[in-house]
Amino acid sequence: MEGAFILEKLILVVIVFTVSLVIAMYSTLAERKIAGFMQDRYGPNRAGFGGLLQPLCDGGKFFFKEEIIPAGAHRSLFILGPTLAIITACISSAVIPWGQTLDINGRQITLQVADINVGVLYIFGVVALGVYGIMLGGWASNNKFSLLGAIRAASQSISYEIGMGLSIIALLMVTQTLSMSEIVAQQSGFVNWNIWVQPLGFLIFMTCAFAECNRVPFDLPECETELVGGYHTEYSSMKLGLYMFSEYINMFVSSALMAALYFGGYNFPFMHDLGLSPNWITILGVVAFFIKIFGFIFFFMWIRWTLPRFRYDQLMNLGWKMLIPLAIANIVLTGIITIVKDTYFA
Amino acid sequence: MQSLSNRKKVLEQKPMNFWERMYLPAIAKGLGITIRHFFKKIPTVKYPEEKRPYSKNFRGQHSLKRDEAGRERCTACGLCALSCPAEAITMIAAERKKGEEALYREEKYAAVYEINMLRCIFCGLCEEACPKEAIYLDGPHVTAEYLRKDFIYGKDKLVEPAFDIKKLIQDKSN
Numbered sequence: 157m158e159g160a161f162i163l164e165k166l167i168l169v170v171i172v173f174t175v176s177l178v179i180a181m182y183s184t185l186a187e188r189k190i191a192g193f194m195q196d197r198y199g200p201n202r203a204g205f206g207g208l209l210q211p212l213c214d215g216g217k218f219f220f221k222e223e224i225i226p227a228g229a230h231r232s233l234f235i236l237g238p239t240l241a242i243i244t245a246c247i248s249s250a251v252i253p254w255g256q257t258l259d260i261n262g263r264q265i266t267l268q269v270a271d272i273n274v275g276v277l278y279i280f281g282v283v284a285l286g287v288y289g290i291m292l293g294g295w296a297s298n299n300k301f302s303l304l305g306a307i308r309a310a311s312q313s314i315s316y317e318i319g320m321g322l323s324i325i326a327l328l329m330v331t332q333t334l335s336m337s338e339i340v341a342q343q344s345g346f347v348n349w350n351i352w353v354q355p356l357g358f359l360i361f362m363t364c365a366f367a368e369c370n371r372v373p374f375d376l377p378e379c380e381t382e383l384v385g386g387y388h389t390e391y392s393s394m395k396l397g398l399y400m401f402s403e404y405i406n407m408f409v410s411s412a413l414m415a416a417l418y419f420g421g422y423n424f425p426f427m428h429d430l431g432l433s434p435n436w437i438t439i440l441g442v443v444a445f446f447i448k449i450f451g452f453i454f455f456f457m458w459i460r461w462t463l464p465r466f467r468y469d470q471l472m473n474l475g476w477k478m479l480i481p482l483a484i485a486n487i488v489l490t491g492i493i494t495i496v497k498d499t500y501f502a
Numbered sequence: 503m504q505s506l507s508n509r510k511k512v513l514e515q516k517p518m519n520f521w522e523r524m525y526l527p528a529i530a531k532g533l534g535i536t537i538r539h540f541f542k543k544i545p546t547v548k549y550p551e552e553k554r555p556y557s558k559n560f561r562g563q564h565s566l567k568r569d570e571a572g573r574e575r576c577t578a579c580g581l582c583a584l585s586c587p588a589e590a591i592t593m594i595a596a597e598r599k600k601g602e603e604a605l606y607r608e609e610k611y612a613a614v615y616e617i618n619m620l621r622c623i624f625c626g627l628c629e630e631a632c633p634k635e636a637i638y639l640d641g642p643h644v645t646a647e648y649l650r651k652d653f654i655y656g657k658d659k660l661v662e663p664a665f666d667i668k669k670l671i672q673d674k675s676n
Binding site for chain 1: 529
């Protein structure tokens with residue numbers, strides 16, 4: 157570990173952190189704009205050109221709001237809740253490969269913060285931790301609505317993690333590796349994208365990702381119509397802002413994950429036929445990756461303004477009685493296809 | 503029972519079939535509807551920058567008119583006050599003195615003419631009742647005020663500003 161390596165990684169960490177925060181910030185604006193357009197109106201368009209400064213205004217307002225910690229709340233856990241939520245949201249982007257290697261004066265710089273060989277498992281671990289932020293916050297608030305929201309979040313997250321994990325197993329049977337960088341590298345070009353071999357797995361994974369991000373139609377933990385504000389009923393000021401923020405960062409990371417696992421990550425069609433230098437391919441790859449990510453973020457929002465919220469029993473039925481059997485069937489199917497392919501078409 | 507209007511629809515509650523239980527076709531249909539709205543023309547008028555045109559017969563704030571020589575037309579006959587269904591108009595009449603012929607057209611004029619804009623319903627009956635064509639509701643919207651007394655508009659706000667008829671005709675012909 158020489159100093160240059162640490163510096164290089166440090167710069168990358170700072171860039172990734174900043175980019176995910178900025179994207180989360182502008183996701184709030186995008187959400188409101190998209191909501192507006194889908195409902196035949198313009199969303200926020202007063203602050204800055206076309207409303208571009210709206211996120212800054214919102215952030216500033218959050219900081220200046222009065223911060224209330226309820227008298228009956230458990231003080232330290234109440235503060236720990238949003239902290240944990242935002243930290244887990246931020247660290248899950250560490251293993252996502254943003255691009256191939258950049259060659260700067262003979263130095264090979266990998267555009268990935270940590271290329272660990274169990275990247276997929278790391279993400280699962282961190283995502284599973286994410287629900288603690290919600291649970292602690294809801295529980296420490298000393299409010300029955302918050303507690304209900306927290307309980308819902310916990311059981312929903314457990315139920316959908318199973319479906320998500322099972323859908324990933326089928327993918328891992330195809331890729332034969334847990335390392336994120338290898339999974340993405342295998343999908344070079346266009347025909348090698350995992351979506352073509354795992355369409356059902358992708359569908360299950362995406363549904364579970366929606367549920368893990370607590371997005372509509374699975375936003376039962378906050379569910380304004382039933383639980384006032386759900387787990388963040390008692391939160392105000394920037395603590396509430398952090399919860400919102402972590403939701404948007406989670407959305408960004410799951411979009412990146414879906415793009416990386418199923419849609420080829422930084423790979424784009426005809427990348428080897430352009431005759432460009434490797435550095436240019438890398439840069440274009442990063443651009444392609446972000447286009448895919450933005451596409452998924454748009455899809456998240458598109459779904460939000462299309463579907464109503466599930467009832468809680470419907471949510472559980474969908475998770476346990478549909479997604480998990482489907483995911484298991486997908487594993488069996490993948491296994492059979494792999495064996496048949498290896499035996500007869502090898 | 504046979505419904506008389508023949509428009510009664512009996513709702514059938516069948517269990518969903520396999521295709522419907524998949525959710526996906528219905529979701530795709532819903533997504534199609536929302537994306538169509540995404541590209542639709544937005545009917546919102548961006549108000550302070552864009553204003554909707556007023557109708558030609560819009561009735562706004564009253565104005566007390568002057569004749570071609572710049573004299574006030576109102577003769578304080580009181581027909582407008584009489585016709586007003588909301589009783590918003592009051593006036594005190596006065597006799598024209600010598601030397602005031604350039605100010606008032608008739609021998610009697612309104613020394614005080616007040617309209618209570620909180621009472622006015624902008625029906626336009628005063629305009630119709632006026633025999634001298636002295637009052638028209640051709641002004642802008644009546645704006646909000648903080649105090650009730652500020653809604654009583656006197657002659658300072660109602661009488662139209664003095665103008666030079668020759669210049670107006672010249673401007674129009676140009």
